[in-house]
Amino acid sequence: MENFLGLLRIRIKRGINLAVRDAISSDPYVVVQMGKQKLKTSVISNSINPEWNEDLTLTVADPTVPITLRVYDKDTFTLDDKMGDAQFDIKALLEAVKMRLESLPNGTIITKVKPSRENCLAEESNITWEDGKVIQNMIFRLRNVEQGELELQLQWIDIPGSKGL
Incomplete structure (x- = not known):
């Protein structure tokens, strides 16, 4: 616990x-990865405009590690198809949190x-x-695909007894 910032x-x-x-x-779902942590949403059937409204929570030890989003199409008998990806960092969010x-x-x-060349906004x-x-709302343009965007919201949660920011 003491190695985590929040x-x-x-x-x-x-x-x-x-x-x-x-x-x-x-039949899309989203995989969120930060370092070795990997979380995924449920699959929404038959939709190119899916509504998940699902919360996934990562423990953050190193805030410089980028977070990767990958969207896949769930298939039953073959490997799931890639539907694009995006990457972002949480530096700006953490700077806002530090302001207290x-x-x-x-x-x-x-x-x-x-939006810039360095982010997928x-x-x-x-x-x-x-x-x-402190909340950050984001809409990402997916890379490595012909079209698609992903909307999400970030929220920082302090852990009592952690190193903190």
């Missing part, structure tokens, strides 16, 4: 206009992360103060 809750909200990998649709801005009004934008990402928490 937890990162990733809410996989939805996929937008994902690639078709079966006859007319896809407990007295901000709800909905205050702390900082913004602009489809649009500007706001880091906001919501209900006593």
Whole structure:
């Protein structure tokens, strides 16, 4: 426990206009990986615009390790088809958390992360103060695929007794 800085809750909200990998649709799921940790969402059948709204939680020991998202199409008799990937880091989120801005009004934008060649953001990402928490909403343009975006939300959770930030 003492080696961890905290937890990162990733809410996989939805996929937008994902690639078709079966006859007319896809059966997508998302794999989130940070270092050796690997988590996955449930499979949404027959949808290129799936709504997951699932929370996956990673333990963070090294905040410089990038997080990789991979979207797959679930197949029954063959290997699952790749439907794109994205990668991001949590540096901006952690900088906002370190500010300890407990007295901000709800909905205050702390900082913004602009899309660049170094990230997969489809649009500007706001880091906001919501209900006593630092939240980052993100929409990623998937790489290595003809189309598709993934919307998610990040939230940092301090662990009592951990090294902390």
